Amino acid sequence: MSVPTLYPEDERLTRGERVVFNLYIITALVVFVLMMLFGLVMRMAQGTWLSLPPTLFYQIMTAHGAGTVGTMGLASSAVMWFFLRKYVRLNLWAFLTNYVLFTLGALAILAAVFIGGYAGAWTFLYPLPVHSMGEWTVHAAVLFMLGYIAIGVGFLLFYLDAMAGVIRVYGNLGRALGLQWLFGGEIDPVHPKTVVASTMVIITNSIGTLAGAVVLVMSIINAYFPELALNALLAKNLIYLFGHTFINATIYMGVIAVYELLPRYSGRPYGISRPFLWAWAASTVMVLSVYPHHLLMDYVMPHWMLVMGQIVSYASGLPVFVVTAYGALTNVYRCGIRWRMPAKLMMLSMYGWAAGIVPAIIDATIRINEVMHNTQWVPGHFHFYLLLGVLPMILALMFHVIAGRAQSLADATTDKLSFPIYAVGGLAFAVALLAAGHVSAPRRYAVHLPQWVPYDQASSIAAILVIAAMLLFTGRIIAGLLRAPAHVDPAHPAG
Template sequence: MADARTSAGIADRGRTWIVLYLATAGVVILLMMVFGLVMRLAQSEWIALDPAFYYQLLTVHGIGMVGIAALGGVAVLWHYLSAHVALRPAALAINLVLFMLGVAMILWAVFIGGFAPAWTFLYPLPAVGSSNGQWQAWSAVLDLTGVLLIGVGFLILCLEMGRGIVAAYGGLGRGLGWHVLFAGSKEKVPPPTVVAGTMVVIVTTLALIAGATIVAMTILNVLFPALAIDPLIAKNMIYFFGHTFINATIYMAVVVVYELLPRITGRPWKTSKVFLAGWTLSTTMVLVIYPHHLLMDFAMPGWALAIGQVLSYVNSLPVLVVTGLGALAILHRSGISWDVVSTLLLIAMFGWMAGVIPAVVDATISVNYVMHNTMWVPGHFHFYLLLGLLPMIFAFMLHLARGEDVAAHGGDLSALLYLGFGLGFVAMFLLGGWASVPRRWAVHLPEWLVWDRIAAVMAVGVVVLATVFVVTFLLRIPRILRHG
């Protein structure tokens, strides 16, 4: 009895943190969207913006969205994972404190110190901008230290989730279900959430270790320029980190699909061998395909680029296929009545799958020679982040806002409008890329303004609907906390 009460207490405390995570994510997403809109308005020449300020916004929007994608994704994963394995909410608390501290440092560094090398802080840009007066040297150190703190926070979360999985299932291999996949065991078959959680723990931990190392090396390089780094190694480490970290956010958030669709339709999502094989394949491939970010780097060994291209084609497929087919199997003739939550989940599956197509196109070396550094690139990742990842997080928020009631509650129109404006918005990036409009340019040529302007209008619609979702959630927080 005492035990039951303690674990219920822990679950409750965990819930309060999850709500805090989602509230933070909601507010930051809206703010970063507004920054994105301002960038689009500036490129449209509808507002006048100092180009230096555009690059500051670009830097904050990039790192802010990536960080908040992780914060929102991990809230989804933790919430559902903690029903299967015992997790200590203290890790959530430590991470949120480090996150806030890191964000404050980054904002200070960028808007006061002028640091603006984009979120990828590609070596040797932080030191070069510092020495040629582009920004204050202290701002580079402050920003990167903030990034480091945020990374340490997420590392602590990953280690805690890893510990919980190992304690409950007896190892990370068993968390991925290898005993079922390879030895045909029927003991302790991990549910989909545990499988996804294990993959996230493995790949994010590796990404964060590489990321923390290169960030620390870059800080040293800014402070002591004589400590040079091999630029090719630096770029490999940065993209191994960045690629893996942002991809893992979708693998965190997709858990909401595995958990909610069965509840809504009353049909279980069983762990099949195909499901396990899909997740194991994606676990390995997501780690080795990052060279698709270095296809223009002629100094890279040819075999690494070949891996980057070929495996990029197949990387997302296993998890996409098992998730897509699993969802269709559950939905088929389920008699589901659609509402905003279920529609957002369906949009998320579509956005993720469709967004992978332009990504794969760009991972083709011959195409990359032309498309690299054009708007095609933000086109593909906004597709699966804006229309794949965010709908998962919004669906989770709205589900909690209704006290986890799975009866249909209407509101599907808002989800469809979000899809419509979102598609219009990403289409303008892709069309711009098709016409070779460069990415990361503060000022555009008159010929390019048509895409910029349509995108700006579409972005207003996206911001309005995202505000509706987030505010609905925020207003319900007192009730969510009271009813537990």
């Protein structure tokens, strides 16, 4: 197997592709910074360093949750598109439509929250959107849900286009996943890992997004025709099937950057294997069946589903992570890798993914869940793998692209400062939230008791470090994208 090329010819973008890709990247970076600022405001308010009316706190909390998850999805879908188009034909109109619908949906959500006053959290749990005790109107709740529907339709179009491209080349989704090699046979050594990961995401997130669309439409009908009541337990199941699958898909799309880029920086091949195929096949099933661990406190749930949710929680994070982390570590071991920014970010993402899984598995244990689930332990674990896992994967591609567009921007002095600040700040922020959860500081409370305030203040300081680093990242990446000569393509070295 030959040594991977750092900037292969088949990653060159046309002018139209470059424009749309830049829109994704710049929008994602700007929104990430805004969402981080929202998070800092909430932490400082809970830490008594900032005075914030509770109504505004819950509006910011709602926008922060919806905006962060949605933007993670947008940015990681750009990672999947960038690499998948090398292996199958993708239509630019579907990629662009996803961006347009995301933008329209995001504007609808922001209008519902900051103009309409909607503050029912990202989960829009029935019947809260239509029982606001006068804090917002039904129209504001419906606008919020319409924003979600617009975003969901965009992602579905993107996935359907990718599905069609995969089927054209590989015949069906099963063959793209490599199911024909699970029990024997000679594995095609050039079968792309990107296709395997993308196919898993297409299957799982299409199902999850459709579940979300069903409950959103039902909730909108109920908002205007309250006599058509919903089954609250069914609604909650659909919401968490949608939400859990969507946020998990972000890391499964983001990890494609590791599969594609790491061997280029290590100079070693990163081949496919039977354990790799088994891991992705198992995760395809487990991602769709693990969501009941969000409903462990809903005692009316069928007992077998709660048991399944707990058991699958222990197993679901392991297959893909283990083969990915083991493969990444063996790929860089004694390879003499040059630790440029993309390589550092990819290895940070392996740590963030691994460490972020541990508190998630702990929380999925029923006895612990009864005490910890409504505490800051939960935002602690998902900030861990979002800040230190998913986002570094996305940033790795961004830094790789700008280095290919303009070599003079590669390895800037600011990188030597911004990376450690981000890593230390992100770790401190996640640990502060986990520590707060350990002493039962509640999540989704605008006001905290005095004994919880020190944890809020510590996380505020950590958040400032993360934001400072993210601003350096953002300025550096946007400058790299905008200063590139017109004849230089992303992922293709200048001159």
